[in-house]
Amino acid sequence: MLEYLSKRFNYGFFEGEALWIGNLGHFFIVLSFVMVGLASLSFFMAEWNKTKSIAPLWNKIARNAFYIHGAAILGIFTLLFYMIFEHRYEYHYAWSHSSNDLPIYYIISAFWEGQEGSFLLWQFWHVFLGIVLIKKAKDYENPVMSVLSFAQFLLASMVLGVYIFSYKIGVNPFSLLRNVMTEAPIFAKADYLNFIQDGTGLNLLLQNYWMVIHPPVLFLGFAATVVPFAYAIASLWRNEYQEWLRPALAWSLFTVGILGTGIFMGGAWAYESLSFGGFWAWDPVENASLVPWLLIAAGAHTLVAFKHTKRGLSISYFFLIFSFIFILYSTFLTRSGVLGDTSVHSFTDLGMTGQLLIYMALLTVPALILLIFRLKSLPKVEGEEAFFSREFWMFIGALIFLMSAIQISWDTSLPVTNLLFKTNLALGTEVVAHYNKVQIVIGILMAIGAAFVQFLAYRKAVFSKYFKFLSLSLFLSILSSVFLGFAFEFPFFIDYNFGDTSFSFISTYWLLLCTSIFAVYSNIMYILLLAKGRIWQWTGSISHIGFGLFLLGILISQGKQEVISINKMGISYGEGFEGEENQTNIFLIQGDTAQMGDYEVSYKGRIADGKKELFEVAYFKKTQEGNYQESFSLFPDAQVNEGMGLVSNPDTKHFIHKDIFTHVSSIPEKPKELEKKTLEMLKGDTIFTNKHFIVLQGFSSNPSNELYVFNDSLLGLGANLQINGFDGYTKELTALYIIDLKTGSIEAPAIKDYKSSLEFEILAFNPETESLSLGMKDYNGSEDFIIMKAIVFPYINILWIGGIIMLLGAFLSSLKRYYNKS
């Protein structure tokens, strides 16, 4: 045993390890941690002594410490990337997040698949933002950077991986595999590395190009929330409420834009490559990032109101501080393991729960104490807001944002409530409906606010002035929504149940339809009629138009989504299960065709694509003459993965007015290989399959076709085949036999008819007897099958366009506030 231990810790014992990576990595990690601590302290001292002559010196130390910290973070980045790129599987991080076959862009994703890598990404953005602030924050540099560096100091400790009194602080990305899996017997061998040739790879669900671009943007959004927070703390600290406003407002709006972009991209990713069929599932991880966004969006609105009226400062601080606190809370939720089974986003629990809680407290408690302490000295305006003043309704709007955030946080935090109060509550089966019910009402209120508040004036009630614009907009909205309501068959009235009582009222769906259009029309009017040429006054309205379109897109694409893969065969499901909702998957044998909506859909077979297998699903539409023509094919992929079950990515056909989403829900364990039949045929011969008969009509020489140009040296022979289905389907096609006289080579490409699922290939041709040896594959006879689901999402493009316009508006607003345009 002793000998074994001495071997284990003897660096010279193991062969082939690149220990320098880890050693250098550890050095950089400790350096980055110490330097950012020093930076935070020095920025603090510079602010503390700001009237004294020592202040510039402190600032100089602080800046340099922060630069060294940044360089160290870059060093860690480079080493970690190098380690993954070079497949150094002696390191646990490389071993558990990558494998030999990963292309370069997935090696980048492997970098941030794990917790340690994503914490580093977050720190990288803090460094980036910190350098921007050092260059741009001027007078506010010291207090703001002191707060940012302190947050970064805590974050840097997350990758420390050192023990203090047997409590482990952070998890080090440079841990050796043999030190993580100490029990594995393989590490008794000095040359163990020869036996570990490959890593366990990147999670298959994450092998997607979104995994390359989504995390950097989302983490920039996460990181950005610290800036408004730092400005809030800095101004409270200084007891200064004038100078901080411009940068704080610009940064808040930037955060709204960038965090919004990150969340939005996550939705697009989910829609494109997850199988649940939608862009938002109210998953705890999604919710945890939406709540800070709602809070910073509310804060940006109240700050604008404060800028114009000097009212609403305390509530603005509240939003700025809590937006950041909820970023920390979301980190706690998603990385402590407390969510357990409730989320599809599984971050493994690295045992940092206590550490995360302490950090939350270290940032939250002082911030709140400072706010409460300063409440009395915040500048106030005597008297009450006028009822029809713009600020009054902006504050109401902010409160509605807050209510949205409260409901989402409360229900997302059920696992935390369970831990605290020893309950065992959970959301039921209808999680999405549960959130939607509440958030639709909030959406309606927000849309109304977005529609009319800009028409009000600050500080005074001059509502009548723009009354006619608003009435016109409202009138047009009602007209449009009644029309759309009929077109999309939205219910105008629905029954609401409260316990035993039930009453009929205007449906929330229709109200949302009407109010989101109201928001769009009103803001277009604002731009065209009121703001006219003053482009910098458009920014808010641009966001609100986007918001209205976004809501409209959600409502139509999600509310009117239609599952077209309805199973019509099969047995009764028993009482209470007659509804179509439980028959949403169709079983398709290769070559089989099923009716789905306007389409006939056929499963054509598998196509290998690297490690993945694609399943070709062909959609046909009947023409007016009754013939079939192939409209398009989709290629969802699926594979059975050990330990993960079926991993499948859908494929979607995008039209301007709708999307057709197709997803494989189940495949057989191992399909049989289809055999090729060889048929000897003369002109006029007929062969029969189970579903078709095929006539060899004759031969043609040098037939015209799209691929080959025949001439004296390239001879082509065509066998004209007529396929006749017993269902009345007919199709003529020509199988080619090509002789290249120059090279003497013969080519006979296989030709496949998708509708009949038959494939032909000329194997040999005898010109003397005019007989043909024809190879045929009949995919109708295959035992391979898929179970698939197809959903039509109408007008989902409105949603994407709306989201992009909304975020663009946020970025433009940020620029406007930064450069003080009006």
Place this chain on the structure above:
Amino acid sequence: MKKLHIIALILIAIAIAGIAVSASNYTSYQGFETANENPGRVYKIVGNLDLDGEMQYAPEVNPNLFSFYMLDKEGISQQVIYHSPKPQDFERSEQLVVTGKSEEGVFYADQILMKCPSKYVEDEIQIVEANSSN
């Protein structure tokens, strides 16, 4: 008191009321016994696949009907019917969490979460034979 404060209080009261109302939709983790005593109510049940029970899935007849037996934490085995395709690798699951309701001794699951053996099993380092170059 300012109008704004009154409205704020009203909104907060609505939020609390809303949460209280939505709390009636919460479910809880229970065993089959509780689910059977309260037919029609939604529960979450944690347990494992009962390997002695019959597992039925005939996708060619009905791809949306899957039936199996599950043992809950108290050791009670009951038939579970799931109106969706059978999850891949279902037999390999270590733990199941089903959400749904009981009707006449059968549990109708709307949702199944299965925990498969993790890919990071401590002593399961994939070992390949060293490349002997001859």
